[in-house]
Amino acid sequence: MSGTSSSKQSAFDRRAFLAGAAGSALVPLTARATAEEARAPVAQDAALPVGVTLRVNGKEKHLSIDARTTVLDALREHLKLTGSKKGCDHGQCGACTVLIGDRRVVSCLTLALAAEGQEITTIEGLATDERLHPMQQAFIDNDAFQCGYCTPGQIMSAVGCVKEGHANSEADIREYMSGNICRCAAYPNIVAAVKQAAPEIMKG
Numbered sequence: 001m002s003g004t005s006s007s008k009q010s011a012f013d014r015r016a017f018l019a020g021a022a023g024s025a026l027v028p029l030t031a032r033a034t035a036e037e038a039r040a041p042v043a044q045d046a047a048l049p050v051g052v053t054l055r056v057n058g059k060e061k062h063l064s065i066d067a068r069t070t071v072l073d074a075l076r077e078h079l080k081l082t083g084s085k086k087g088c089d090h091g092q093c094g095a096c097t098v099l100i101g102d103r104r105v106v107s108c109l110t111l112a113l114a115a116e117g118q119e120i121t122t123i124e125g126l127a128t129d130e131r132l133h134p135m136q137q138a139f140i141d142n143d144a145f146q147c148g149y150c151t152p153g154q155i156m157s158a159v160g161c162v163k164e165g166h167a168n169s170e171a172d173i174r175e176y177m178s179g180n181i182c183r184c185a186a187y188p189n190i191v192a193a194v195k196q197a198a199p200e201i202m203k204g
């Protein structure tokens with residue numbers, strides 16, 4: 001009997017100890033977790049709309065967009081400027097090329113939020129009311145497009161290429177236009193167009 005009583009006692013002691021140990025270990029852990037949660041920065045849901053002001057072709061545009069929106073989607077989906085094309089959406093074809101400031105960028109890989117406050121120029125912003133931009137005219141004169149899908153990106157890239165000073169030879173033009181893919185292979189005519197337009201663009 002005494003053996004049974006003592007084994008009951010020791011089982012109770014063990015349970016009491018384990019319960020106490022678990023309790024004393026859990027309380028500080030829970031308290032610590034709560035304190036850490038309170039200190040942690042609150043993660044914003046990226047899908048919530050954020051306000052952004054873009055300067056596109058000389059005009060300010062106020063948008064409320066998902067923070068993950070690219071410049072290309074802001075242009076096409078929100079501002080209905082569909083001249084810039086979505087070819088690969090992976091930065092590989094150049095169809096979406098626009099100028100941000102003086103730099104040409106693939107707008108499918110550029111976040112709209114990152115472009116806030118900078119001047120974005122798209123194909124729609126090149127011509128004046130009176131006349132086409134010299135590069136647009138040169139593409140027509142040299143028959144430099146076939147289906148035309150890549151053409152807005154080619155023209156924007158060509159303007160950037162000339163302004164960067166990379167239109168001094170055919171080899172130079174080919175090298176610095178190599179990020180723009182044309183599935184119709186209008187390349188020789190594109191090179192001719194860039195050569196034609198370069199002097200006029202450099203005159204300003």
Ligand code: FES
Pocket residue numbers: 085086087088089090091092093094095096097106107108109
């Ligand atoms: S759509 Fe942007 S590089 Fe192809």
Ligand code: FES
Pocket residue numbers: 144145146147148149150151181182183184185186
């Ligand atoms: S003209 Fe068709 S893809 Fe270039």
